[in-house]
Amino acid sequence: MKQVIVHPLRLNMESYSFTDAMYGILSEKGWFSLPKYMLSGMTAACFRFSVHRKLHRDSTTAYNWMAEHLVAADLVGITASQCAGFNFAPTFPLYQRHAVLDIKSSIDRSTGAVLWKDQFVIVNGYNDNEEVFYYTDGHAVAYQELPFCELGRNDSPYWYYQVYEDQLEIDVLQVIKESFIQAVFKWETHDLMLPESEYACGLKAYDAIVEALRAGDYDAAGAHTTFNVYAAVKKDAARYTEEARTYWPALDIVAVHYTLLATIFDEILKRLDVFEMSTLPHAQLQINKLIELFQDAKIAETSAIQSIQTLLQEPIANRFHDIGLR
Template sequence: MSKRTGVILDVRMQRESKSFTDALYAVLTAAGLFEGPKFMLSGLSGMAFKFTVHEKLLPMSVTAYGQWGTEHRRAVDNLGIFLVDDGGRTRHDSFGAYQRIAIDCVKQSLDRGLACLYWIPEFGVIHGYDEDDRVFYVQDGWSGETQYVLYDNFGLNFTPFWDCMYVGERVMIPLQDTVLESLRLALEDWETPHKTLPDLSLGSGRLAYSFLIRALQQGGFDSYGAIYILESYMTSRIEISAYLQEVQSVLPGLEEVQHLYAKLVEGLRGPFAAAISEKNSGKLLMQVQLPSLCSALKKALELEERAMQQVTKISGQYPDRKRSTLPRWGAHTAR
């Protein structure tokens, strides 16, 4: 039997949500591992609820929602899907060895008909390879064009780290359990002010609102980053509202949470549209509209705080074995 020299999978990634969510959705739907709209995957995985803002509104805020190994594994675990997350720092002496192993793992996954998530940056999808040319075919979701990554350049980018993920089979989890866990993940994100300690320049959850509003009021922020953060935030809150609309009958009390998020989205639409203007040169933040936008964001913060208080009540009605059961070897002992 001759060795395969390449494969190209029919995968289509489209940037609409967080890049990880967009890439995961493309990979899973192409493999028949997830059915339904993207907002359902974003909600069930808990990714829609993640909100982090740098104090200067740097664009990296959108992907700086925590330690990826933990954040992504918990998100995909809640979908019942097997995940292997491979990554590290490119400056490490061992990078070359890890790179060679990862290249083989990507090809093996593609041979099984499963595309891979890949940090370009941001996250994209590896959907094929050519052994003769020693290249991977990559989509970033922004255009329909394929990018090419040489095997020798795999993992190398302008950030100091590399990351690649492979998915496997799926087990079915009752919808009520998945929805409940997505709410608990959301609550953890909301109540954790700094997800990337010891760095205190990034605020998460409710603190992200304070960082965003303060920067918009004081000025001196990254304009591109501000627009990117605002658009990502708005998209995620629309996703949350749509997700909760779909699952609100699954848990008693969830209708109130959905109502609050729907009200939040409706209150932001006008100020948001007025604050970001599209010109021939690109998108611009309208300075004169920032006071109105900040006022709307303060109201959104109040609504989301009320929503999370309701989530806390809902969560408290059910046992939480993931957070109340001590691991066999303890939480911090060596294994």
């Protein structure tokens, strides 16, 4: 029996997303050498925008993981395998045993795995003698242990993992152009995995946020988490577009709009304490200001998408109604 630990695999939580975990693995492996915001952009992750209509904290992780994450790996030239399901399904023990073998095999190749453990974490090692995995969640300094038999048994009913197999050469400029086509897709299209009565995506997410804030019908803690995460994501979009224009100068005007969008979300961040003091007299004034800022953000992002549509009008049209690579 053997013990294997992958070094040095660390999870730096910035946008509290799948991208954080994916980047931790690919950068250590030497398969992605650009900054993390470039991975967020090239995989189109920073253009995803979906919210629960009551602003629950699952807003930022409510999307089709299987489709989005496989496309993400494909866009940056990484071959990947993944599996997911519900831990209450009668077949779960079979999938769990397969997942243990699959993740161990990846670690034997000196490659970590992304795992859902009520957030996306990196599995970076295992100990056969003790039958445990080692993982990092970006919070604890030390690696944590997860018994093989507990893999997939989360507080949430979902289990998911992704492992990486090989790297293919990519044309960065073509990937950048494709990522902006995906930005349009995400802006215009509702995720089919999400019931529209409970979630809103893309452009409609802004309307859902404003409606929830106006009605006062929202989860305050969830709103705080959701807006924090999306502020980081919008900053990624701005930084990505700014650097992407060094490959494709025509993105200048798009970069201006995303920079403005990130600035607006910075202002939103400054007012999130309102969700901790909702009983104070001036709380409604703060909520009204948040509503105004989200309306401004909607205008800024709409302008960004319209600029992208102008730049990529022909390739988008050539896809007809199927631009999502799903």
